Amino acid sequence: MSGLLIAALIFFIFGGSAQYDEHESAQLFALAVTSTVSSLRGSEEMSKNRNPLLSVEPLKYSLHPDWKLWSEMEGSEQQQALDRVGVYLKKYGDMIGHKKKIKKHGTCDLINIGLNIEGDHNLCGPAPPKPCNFISFGINDDPSFDRILADRWGCRGFAGDPTVEHPSKLHPLVTFHNVGATLLMNNEEREVDKGGAEDWWLVSMPKLRFFLGLKHIDIIKLDCEGCEVAFARDILREDPSYLHHVDQLSIETHVTRTWLDSREHVYYFGLHFALLEEAGFVLEWSNVFGCSKRHEVTGCMPELEQYGFPCGYKPWPAHPNVVIGVSCQDFLWKRYPEKASGSFSITKSL
Numbered sequence: 001m002s003g004l005l006i007a008a009l010i011f012f013i014f015g016g017s018a019q020y021d022e023h024e025s026a027q028l029f030a031l032a033v034t035s036t037v038s039s040l041r042g043s044e045e046m047s048k049n050r051n052p053l054l055s056v057e058p059l060k061y062s063l064h065p066d067w068k069l070w071s072e073m074e075g076s077e078q079q080q081a082l083d084r085v086g087v088y089l090k091k092y093g094d095m096i097g098h099k100k101k102i103k104k105h106g107t108c109d110l111i112n113i114g115l116n117i118e119g120d121h122n123l124c125g126p127a128p129p130k131p132c133n134f135i136s137f138g139i140n141d142d143p144s145f146d147r148i149l150a151d152r153w154g155c156r157g158f159a160g161d162p163t164v165e166h167p168s169k170l171h172p173l174v175t176f177h178n179v180g181a182t183l184l185m186n187n188e189e190r191e192v193d194k195g196g197a198e199d200w201w202l203v204s205m206p207k208l209r210f211f212l213g214l215k216h217i218d219i220i221k222l223d224c225e226g227c228e229v230a231f232a233r234d235i236l237r238e239d240p241s242y243l244h245h246v247d248q249l250s251i252e253t254h255v256t257r258t259w260l261d262s263r264e265h266v267y268y269f270g271l272h273f274a275l276l277e278e279a280g281f282v283l284e285w286s287n288v289f290g291c292s293k294r295h296e297v298t299g300c301m302p303e304l305e306q307y308g309f310p311c312g313y314k315p316w317p318a319h320p321n322v323v324i325g326v327s328c329q330d331f332l333w334k335r336y337p338e339k340a341s342g343s344f345s346i347t348k349s350l
Contacts, residue, residue, distance in 0.1 A: 052238045053210040062236040067271060069236055070264040082263060085270030086307035092273050093309035096286040098326055106284035108334055113152070115144045121221055121250040122285050124334045127153040128218040128247065135208065137181045138223030138252070140164055145221065147171045155218060158208070162200035179203055181227035182234055184265055204234035206242045216245050223252040226259045232271040243279035244340065249333040254291060255311045256327045257298040266303045276333055280340030285332040290325030300327065 052059050062069045073081055095105060104110065108124035132155040136146050139161040146159045150173040159170055162180035170176045179201045209217060222228055228251055235242045243249075253269070260266055288310055290296060300311035313325035 088273035089307040134219035206239035287330040
């Protein structure tokens with residue numbers, strides 16, 4: 001029954017949206033019905049045809065032709081995959097440097113969106129053509145980015161954060177949802193600050209685009225501790241073409257053992273750089289800075305040092321509660337379609 005409800009919801013939401021025509025709505029409805037019938041019949045043959053964006057059971061293999069899920073590999077193959085992403089960790093580690101520093105790497109016109117305080121994010125101007133949209137995770141208690149972006153550029157926004165409460169309408173164009181982006185390990189804030197008692201709703205970025213009915217996303221802002229590690233994994237097993245439908249990505253990364261605590265985590269973190277390059281993204285701006293002391297002192301995975309990505313800290317004399325670190329970074333990426341090396345669709349047998 002739940003599958004039928006999902007099917008009906010998809011049909012009516014997408015069918016009535018300017019983003020989709022009648023043919024596409026019918027296709028989506030058929031996909032939902034197929035998934036529902038498969039569930040009801042329990043048919044192994046039909047379950048092979050499920051759409052990974054509709055299924056609650058994640059795929060156990062990658063849909064990408066060149067990159068595998070960590071769990072698909074063993075031993076030497078995992079090491080080879082780490083070495084492959086290590087090339088990207090080295091490349092971008094060298095670009096942003098190993099000291100606290102803000103750098104402009106590209107040629108776009110940088111525009112600060114926010115109140116000129118911590119939590120601001122740069123974007124590339126000019127404003128995208130209307131109708132434009134954005135997805136923003138990691139609002140905390142400062143929704144200024146979302147409100148100012150809606151005011152200044154007139155973009156419609158989806159804002160999500162499971163750690164705080166806000167009105168469902170942050171702005172006439174921006175809705176707030178007490179939902180987070182998927183993670184690979186328990187969120188440190190939930191465990192430490194909230195005692196681990198909260199049970200969060202989490203969603204992957206490919207599934208969110210699908211259920212919002214967005215063919216294209218103008219801007220994504222990810223500032224949710226740990227979600228950047230799951231980003232590449234979700235793309236591999238749900239929609240390898242995902243980044244080809246995005247124009248800009250403003251992302252904050254956190255690389256101490258608080259968030260990267262296994263070789264698998266390092267693999268997926270490094271992989272997101274490879275997938276961005278593949279889709280034609282260029283690094284426009286970066287900011288290397290320290291995480292809080294409690295996060296910095298957990299240390300770094302040795303692979304990050306091996307591949308040359310900034311992570312670590314040193315004491316700050318006369319400031320016992322603060323350290324000088326480089327383990328958190330902000331990146332602004334802009335996509336140039338002509339630089340893309342491939343475009344993928346879900347064609348592999350499910």
